[in-house]
Amino acid sequence: MRIVVIHGPNLNLLGRREPEIYGRVTLAEVDERLAARARDLGSELATFQSNHEGALIDRIQAMVLASPGDDGLIINPGGYTHTSVALRDAIAAVARPAWEVHLSDPDRREAFRHVSLIRDVCTGCVKGRGADGYVTALEALVAHLRADEEA
Amino acid sequence: MRIVVIHGPNLNLLGRREPEIYGRVTLAEVDERLAARARDLGSELATFQSNHEGALIDRIQAMVLASPGDDGLIINPGGYTHTSVALRDAIAAVARPAWEVHLSDPDRREAFRHVSLIRDVCTGCVKGRGADGYVTALEALVAHLRADEEA
Amino acid sequence: MRIVVIHGPNLNLLGRREPEIYGRVTLAEVDERLAARARDLGSELATFQSNHEGALIDRIQAMVLASPGDDGLIINPGGYTHTSVALRDAIAAVARPAWEVHLSDPDRREAFRHVSLIRDVCTGCVKGRGADGYVTALEALVAHLRADEEA
Amino acid sequence: MRIVVIHGPNLNLLGRREPEIYGRVTLAEVDERLAARARDLGSELATFQSNHEGALIDRIQAMVLASPGDDGLIINPGGYTHTSVALRDAIAAVARPAWEVHLSDPDRREAFRHVSLIRDVCTGCVKGRGADGYVTALEALVAHLRADEEA
């Protein structure tokens, strides 16, 4: 079981970007923690970060084109959450279970962050829990895939 | 560790209500399945259903008033999702981790179901997964509480 | 053939509440007149009034749970007309022919009364005809049920 | 007692127009069935169809100008329901009881069909019942007129 973890724009700056909003943990630390939890759950991670909308779409498409062993998707689309129909279309196109994660809670920030174009093509959403949110999404996604396997 | 599971209005009709939208599983079956999973996770469930907005608020308040051992909340507020500021205020008031669950995906139904007044006082949301969604929320919530305990 | 007649919040004050809008007839008089007409039509009435949204939902659900001989529904949801998704869901859930009645015409009053959340789960609507509107709805509903019986 | 039945634009195509929405009954069949029911009720029908907004207004005005024996109005304004202030003004001007009928339920179709400019100058509305809706409107209207006669 392999889970793709996609971090969108500006998440590579984690730890040094507006820490009063996003915290001081770096993306490497988030990924390490997530990888450890994945090992516990007997699953594998493939992580990817880009500031390019097109590169994020390419990586999502790779789930069916180049890397068909990818079973599920965890995505924090950063600023593209609110503006990218193309990203949404990619998630819908690959037809894999997906979870949306946000470090802070976009619903408690500026009005233009209250719309998520990907919310209704994802199974679940965790937000405002910092790095813990990624772990929650991972556990939920693994459970989801196990349930589908058993069914 | 005790989790309160609250089912809002019309969920008592589950299994016989618009089965093309909500499926044929009954609420008793959902609750049984959830209880089994809770036992596996070493946690306890307290389930509650009502069609009365005030009764749902009373039960949420009981988490701090009458039943302080209640650690977390799973809630499917049904039609009150979209209209109840009072329910939202109750969830915020008790300050316990909460997950929002929907059997179908309200974001894919009528426009008046696209707003959730409780979304930003909950940590996460699962929707469109039928009864599986409750299990996912339970697992995420238990993990969340364990993480907080350890911290 | 039994018809459930549900009067929503504040209708128990009929006759003494803002008579320039709602008229001077009391709810007892409306119910008597309606019962007389029901007898003429060879049908039976079950009337119910409550100020509690949850109690109204409970009574609608009873049409399939406790009282399956209830064939159709006449409802004046009062102020809940404009705000209750849960009430709408209950009407849809029981899948019985329903008519919406209003004593005054909400479309000619304040803007927040121009939306009816139940309108598209009802077959018809009568408004602005005072107590006569209930009679019209009763006749239409009986005819509707007879037609379905014959079909 | 004479009831005017007005069918708006495209209703002459009934039976051959998008049958998955409007059904397979023709307008002639609707009118026949309605006429039979009118005879039962001891009333007379005058039916009229046009695709011309102005012709529909002329016919409504005729209720007070050329044909003062017309007592009530049943109207399915088709696409003009949502766009014609002039039609609404005509119905208000003749000051006769009126019922709005729709074969399908416009409130469950595209957003531009959710507004009815004539709704608040009509006493009642029936929709989503196919040809049965006309019969319901006829019965309600005859009852309404009888009640006014007796009063």
Add this chain to the structure above:
Amino acid sequence: MRIVVIHGPNLNLLGRREPEIYGRVTLAEVDERLAARARDLGSELATFQSNHEGALIDRIQAMVLASPGDDGLIINPGGYTHTSVALRDAIAAVARPAWEVHLSDPDRREAFRHVSLIRDVCTGCVKGRGADGYVTALEALVAHLRADEEA
């Protein structure tokens, strides 16, 4: 100098239509009074009423096609004021000075009457003055045409 006076839908019912809004003067009386004033001013009137949007457009077009001696336009478009882009286009197309007249003041009535699609292709507007408004428009239009002649 000839002025075309166009009365839109339902104005033929003037005097008998909702007199609490529109008054008790008939259209014939309005036209007579207007004709008298036109004679005083040394101008000629051509009056026209129709309930048909297309017929109103035909008559406006006639100002350049069939009746090029028509110098100016006074129009009360009734309910088409708020909905007819085609009527607006016709007024713009003939490029004659035009005045908009309303017996009552649409800006003080329902919200859907607050938009006038012809307002910005007319030079002026008089409203809420009953039949006097037509006289005012006539005088203004004659003065306007005289000024243009002299220039």
Add this chain to the structure above:
Amino acid sequence: MRIVVIHGPNLNLLGRREPEIYGRVTLAEVDERLAARARDLGSELATFQSNHEGALIDRIQAMVLASPGDDGLIINPGGYTHTSVALRDAIAAVARPAWEVHLSDPDRREAFRHVSLIRDVCTGCVKGRGADGYVTALEALVAHLRADEEA
């Protein structure tokens, strides 16, 4: 002179609910302070709290049904302020002078708290003054009732 004081949903949690917004005074303390001030003013209080919209409506109706000596109303409708047409209708129905009180200032919080459905059926409003606001409302209401008595 008797004043009814109604506290809406979640106000029973006062003192332990989000104290950074609502302060640390309990509802019992608010009520005691208010009762003391009422005694000074020679008036009597009847206080009531419920999380149930219907129960709040029942208590307001009791002002004319069961307890006609109730002269005025002070109400903090909590989350129902923004969503309850039925509560508004009840206040309008009993036709007693009413004051709206809020501990915090809803106009400085989330956008969905900026609408008050009861504001225009109340004489006055005090907000953002904590428990002092209730005292202000009491004094204003007693003065108002005295003025009416004298008139």
Add this chain to the structure above:
Amino acid sequence: MRIVVIHGPNLNLLGRREPEIYGRVTLAEVDERLAARARDLGSELATFQSNHEGALIDRIQAMVLASPGDDGLIINPGGYTHTSVALRDAIAAVARPAWEVHLSDPDRREAFRHVSLIRDVCTGCVKGRGADGYVTALEALVAHLRADEEA
């Protein structure tokens, strides 16, 4: 018969302000031409210009306070057209016939100029006719006042 002519903010710059929009005639020239026409019509003018909203209100109020012989009002409120409820209230308060004049056509300019807060307290409006528009308004207003005198 005395007519008050009020020019709002920036109209004192007429002739040198954005001549491609407002033309090259100065305000003095407009006033002279208007005065000549007033003399022809046997009426008297009182003209006033200010950039101060309060001063414009003071002058309008003077029609009933200091200068009760003022019979009618012609006003070009400039930029206050779109923003001043206070100006509107003043016009309504003095209860004199009033005409709104604009040199250019605000309905053909930026969206924020499409709303006129005074339109529904005026009898008529002339726009887009440059200085001629004032003359038209004067003639209409004198005719209006004569008609009222005779009535």
Add this chain to the structure above:
Amino acid sequence: MRIVVIHGPNLNLLGRREPEIYGRVTLAEVDERLAARARDLGSELATFQSNHEGALIDRIQAMVLASPGDDGLIINPGGYTHTSVALRDAIAAVARPAWEVHLSDPDRREAFRHVSLIRDVCTGCVKGRGADGYVTALEALVAHLRADEEA
């Protein structure tokens, strides 16, 4: 293969109507040019112009009622583009391939021209190309019909 070409309101004035927007070619010239191109393509044209919304609907309906050899539709609905649900319903009802043509580009003109009620019942749209746009639509439509024939 026969194509119906329908010109809506005011298009009969082409060549003399606001030539800076619509150009100087007359409708007869457009039709001639289109007929020539139709002959080249081995197809036949039936052209129709009216200012009456109802007449346009009648002609569209004739495609299935009176003139079933009509294979496709080219329509420039003029001002009805933006306001006519009835016209849209007619196009949908006859279920023939249709193209929308505009001489100028309504999306670059006033905001009320930016909505096309027929756009989603047409296969394609050409705009802002003057008379050439009709030719393009004809060629596309003939190709479309040939493709369907061959399929």
Add this chain to the structure above:
Amino acid sequence: MRIVVIHGPNLNLLGRREPEIYGRVTLAEVDERLAARARDLGSELATFQSNHEGALIDRIQAMVLASPGDDGLIINPGGYTHTSVALRDAIAAVARPAWEVHLSDPDRREAFRHVSLIRDVCTGCVKGRGADGYVTALEALVAHLRADEEA
């Protein structure tokens, strides 16, 4: 203790301005009555009226600049209620307890009167009580200031 009472635009016309809305009492009478009540309460009044937005701001600022003994503010901003951010900023800037008073109830009048730009910088609001509303505000404000003094 000194209270500043500010009357906004057009309130100087009180008693002769639209008496069906504002009543027949003059501003002098309101001020006298208020002064009498102030004497009873052992406080002093400073009253001010202007039609000039800037003058109202100057007077509010004087509370901290020229007249620091001014303890609280009662303001009826008239038409500036709905349009003046500058007035709001002035009230916030002086940081004195303030009450908003309206003679009629703006929430029951035109839609553009439903917004109050000062509401959230005031402690309370009284409306629709005519001159009594000023007295209520005075009593509330004096009580408020006494409570602050004692604290």
Add this chain to the structure above:
Amino acid sequence: MRIVVIHGPNLNLLGRREPEIYGRVTLAEVDERLAARARDLGSELATFQSNHEGALIDRIQAMVLASPGDDGLIINPGGYTHTSVALRDAIAAVARPAWEVHLSDPDRREAFRHVSLIRDVCTGCVKGRGADGYVTALEALVAHLRADEEA
């Protein structure tokens, strides 16, 4: 004559992406069919697909920078249709005739697909015709270019 055909994001998945919406034909098959038709018409194609908004803009710019023999543009911008001002600016910048193509009809899907930011910089649009739509656009574009050549 050379036509550039640009396929936007996710179109590379054609045939395997949501086939109930987009059909089972692959992009290669679309391109082959289009190339064949281009050969028939004596024109040449240059096709390009990318998921990167910037890459699409680069390719459009190449029409004037690197590849000036490109005469026209056919573009299916996929999800960027609704969100990319930059893409629109690129199309406007190269000033070549352009056609917008969509396989399904975005106007019949979710509301966020109803806006096309490129519609008013294209000459025409074909949608809902699957791969046939590209052929139609090609034919229309070749005809358009031939017409311009001849002119």
Add this chain to the structure above:
Amino acid sequence: MRIVVIHGPNLNLLGRREPEIYGRVTLAEVDERLAARARDLGSELATFQSNHEGALIDRIQAMVLASPGDDGLIINPGGYTHTSVALRDAIAAVARPAWEVHLSDPDRREAFRHVSLIRDVCTGCVKGRGADGYVTALEALVAHLRADEEA
């Protein structure tokens, strides 16, 4: 070279008004600092403050009427930024380069401060930099005027 610096309403309170938003520097100190910088740049300042919208307009107009040596404008319109079309018209009318300055950043405050009616008649805007923003605007404006002089 002379620059006019205009401070709008409430800026005279700078230093004592809500210092957590506006800082503790007084307007005199801002003006001194600005004058020093102006001397360095070889330019002259004319500063003006008023709470009166009309007085601000008068001063702007003086740039072309009374004081034609004024070359550029720096304006902080305070609360009038969001509400004054008349101020905007004045800036446009004098046709001098203008810069908008705000001490705090209105785009980060309440929604009603997010619109600037003068933004599109100014060349630039500086905000959220306190008194430094004025200096920046001064330098930009002097550079701008020098560039125009040289051209």
Add this chain to the structure above:
Amino acid sequence: MRIVVIHGPNLNLLGRREPEIYGRVTLAEVDERLAARARDLGSELATFQSNHEGALIDRIQAMVLASPGDDGLIINPGGYTHTSVALRDAIAAVARPAWEVHLSDPDRREAFRHVSLIRDVCTGCVKGRGADGYVTALEALVAHLRADEEA
């Protein structure tokens, strides 16, 4: 002191793209002129252009990752101004003073250009001044950085 100058999509076409809007100067010429001015001011420039949103974000991030000597930012985000939350987040993340520049004035163009998602994370904005605007921004930014250095 080093300033990063970022030109967004389509700016590489400057001089040949819609010259009636953007002028005839090329980007190379803008950059040369800017570099000359930077040398005068004793600062250094780093210029960058891309049509790729992600590449623009990468370059902005480089200010803190790869190129920490970059002190300030001048950015003309072209079409991304109105749609890119990710770009805005990048500017906020690097926490360097930034100025927004536009060659034309987007506030005077189409409505979709009136929103700037980066405006409130920039210190200032210059628009509608062509290439001069970049120079103004450079000077303002250098002054800003000098002031911060001195502080």
